[in-house]
Amino acid sequence: MPPSAAAGPLAPQPGADGAPAWRPTRALGRAVLVSGLLLIIGVVLGRTDVVLLATPFLIGTAYSLRVRPVVPPDLAITIEAINRVEGGEVVAELEVINADRVRYDLVLVRVRRSSWLRVDAADRAHGLAVEAGTGGVIMLEGEAMRWGRHDLGPVAAAAAACDGLFASAPVVLRAARIAVYPRTEPFQAVDAMPNAAGLVGGHRSRRPGQSGELAGVRVFGPGDRLRRIDWRTSLRTGQLHVAATLSDRDAEVALLLDVTAETGNSGGVHGGASVLDTTVRAAAAIAEHYLHRGDRVSLLEYGPAARRLRAAAGRRQYLTVLEWLLEVRQQGSVDGGDPVAAHLVSSNALVVVLTPLLDPGAAEMLARLARSGRYVVAVDTLPTSGLTVPAGGPWTEMALRLWRMERENTLGRLREHGVPVVSWAGAGSLDLVLRDIARFAGAPRPGIR
Template sequence: MTATEWVPTRALGRAVLVTGVLLIVGVVLGRVDLVALAAPFALGTAYALRRRPAHAPVIDLAAVDAHLVEGGEVAATVAVANPDDAGYDLVVVRALVSQWLRIDQYGLLPYARMSDDDASVDPAGAPRYAEALDRLATGDGDRRRPSGGVPDRPVALVVPTGTAAGFELHGTARRWGRQPIGPVAARAVACDGLLACRPLVAEPVGVPVYPVIEPFDADEAMPRAAGLVGGHRSRRPGEGGELAGVRIFGPGDRLRRIDWRVSLRARQLHVAATLSDRDAEVVLLLDVLTEVGHSGGVSGSASVLDTTVRAAAAIAEHYLHRGDRVAMLEYGPSARRLRPATGRRQYLTVLEWLLDVAPEPSPYEPYDQVFGPQLLSSDALVVVLTPLVDPRSAAMLARMARSGRIVVAVDTLPGTVSPPPKPSQWTEVASGLWRLERDNTIGQLREHGVPVVAWAGAGSLDQVLRDVARLASAPKAVLR
């Protein structure tokens, strides 16, 4: 910012106006007393403008880099540096924060003075105060008494020449998502309030807040385990820990598999046959067509999207911890997709992917080709997290069941939620009829072979997976 971007304030306009009026009236009327009365105004204005600032302050916004979870502590630093040889009278700063970041208090940071290395850089640029701003964030500098309060009003800072000042925001993250801190606006006043710089705005910083993971554990085996290695028992022979029987030793059998008791009794080498351990692919399909309910944050009521995201994070963590491959899909207009993978890196990727989940209502039919065989394996266990409010969601579940895939529907609709889109316009009778129709839809899905279970944390899918695994392993009838 150049010197031409410093604009006069109303105080300067009033001083010039009073001085000009007194001088003109004194000269026209020949009044020396009026000219003498105008002299202090002229001299005071000239003395205040003797050292005009050439550069505006440098503003910086930084959030503490931490893996925040819902209910965790969040902190951010707002710093302002003075890159000019002339001092500022006052710098007024105001920061906007997301409604899901409850800021409890703020504290003034100590001054950070410019070093000799900073002075060698062009004062017109922010790099001169890069180190000073870093020292300010770490608390190095002249200590000042911290103050508390909620920053719902602008904060006034005094930034002397060659220093940086600022304040820290402390609060609690109440809901998952990329919660913005900022933008931050600042305006400096100089020359005894006669000049002010144009408002400066720092871009907002997104703070990733990960969903709190509800306890979840599914003890049942995977219906179809088709990978090469893993922790699930399969029906295929191979190297594993599950005993399948004893057979005669043959070419390619390992010596450590010899069962010596049976071999001595039969007087012929026998080996213990085992079943291979396989991994499985789990696909979490998130229905984002409808958002129902009111979100109250981590300590309040949960909407459909809150339940969907938290349940998806818990299920993904469980199966990734067991060594399975997990993929993510969205049932909506954008049809976002995360490829299947395993390990901790995939778990962190899943959490980042869930931060961008948002409701996407659309009057058009969602793009169903993402569920094709080239993208969605026929052996995958598909867990659909849906409120079953939109009729298209039930039709999608029925189509996937008819295609031969293993589908489990998790009901994410809270029990006390009224029908969308405007619950206040629904009478009690209409709401009851809507719930009866929804119960009929769930019954029809179960008749099509799609189990529907409400999400209830740990053990929510145990009974469903037990039934699905039994049906998957049952012998199939063959027509001759």
């Protein structure tokens, strides 16, 4: 990942709209006023000692103004190219560039930051002197507290030159956008997959092919390889027979993220997790697991925007998934229509729905997917903190109990439709469910005559 640098001010460069890039300070006014008054008093009163007293002020001011600054300071911020995850280190380099012929006696730099970037050095102003034609560097180091795209900046700087007699107009640099990826907990799942229908992969399918899983012995036919001949059966029957095997195929996993509701307090990597925190981290862990095994993974959003990431496999898809997850935001309830149409989800895919089941339409969406013949698993992402409410009177506890009963009824109706609901608990959360689904998929289905 290349370093990202933010360049260019938020406002036009000083001097671009006719405003001076450098302006005199009050120190210059005081020096001119004091030396001028002493010189005038000495001349009017004929006091040579007063004229001599004004001479150092005149010489010092003239020496400081022998070369006046023209170019304002320039700023550049660079983020080191490291893998930034929640709880990881963030290192940025802020450079103050002096392209003028005059030394900057003092440059004051102030950096703003996102609340999810714990950079202590950004909470105070930095001062440094920069020689002519060189640059000064300020190192910013901290910790990324939560996934998402966070701003380091804007950065504002102002310089003083000519012994403090001239000051530059403030220069503002755009914020650098830092991508912080969700921290994935170690996630493992059983090898069982309800429907492996790709061309190649690591899951055993019910289709014949070239693999090591024995399906039976059959008579030799055109196109069969000689190394597949079962000589024991052939000698016993007097006719060539070959060992038939099942093909190994990849599977598609569709991750459906419910972004209609957000509850719980997000405390970052060291605090509690909200619904979106659990959803994003679980999606990243599941996608990493299946992509590492060679399966195809697609992502969809259940919300008004209905973003979608097509199914693919490999390392590039994993990086694309992480970038896609950084844009997850709460979008509110779905008003009319079904953003997750059946044709958007492959009929052979295992659909893992990450939902807190707070939106009434989410349960209906799960039931529709199950009735369409998809293999659906619902992962409950509602945190424990989301089940508590502040004290609000004698009816608050009663309302909470009624809400819990209604939610349990919803979970029961989903199970009646064949949709298992499990709570996210990291590694092994889906083992029992996937094993049951694979066993159900492999069972013979009754036919209708």
